[in-house]
Amino acid sequence: MSEITLTPRAAKRINEIMASEPPGSSLRISVNGGGCSGFSYAFDIVQAREAQDVAIERDGATVVVDPVSQEYMAGSTIDFVNDLIGQSFKIENPLATASCGCGTSFSL
Template identity: 85%
Template sequence: MADIILSARAAKRINEIMGSEPPGSSLRISVNGGGCSGFSYAFDITHAREEDDVVIERDGATVLVDPVSLEYMGGSTIDFVNDLIGQSFKIENPQATASCGCGTSFAI
């Protein structure tokens, strides 16, 4: 399974968000059934790691992904974009065959 890459921009934004959270907090990204295209990404702040979590770290930022979600996200790049329509985390997933304009929904 290919690794998940965390961009420098995403790491910087995660660090900014976690600055107001309790020490040891992490960003959890998971894949859920549903959404416009069949699957959707969920972004949550968590204060606990599960034993089987995959830990992705860069520049002091930590992202947790559960093993089931990793099956759908392998090879992805997590980025943070700031454009005319707003700011958001963007996941470039090579496994996705289609995505939705919402930016958090995809199909495999």
């Protein structure tokens, strides 16, 4: 299965967010059914990892992904963008055949 990667910008932003969270906290990214294009990404801060989670680490930042979501995100790059329309995490997913304007919904 292809690896999920974090960009340096994403790692920096995750570290900034986690600085105000309890020690050991991680950003969880999951794929849920629904959204305008069929699937959507969810972002949550969690205190503990599940045994089957995959941890993606870079520059001290950690993202955890469950095995089912990992299948939908194989080969993805997680980035953080700050542009005229706002700041957000952006996932470049090579498996997505379409996505919608919100940037958090996609189809396979």
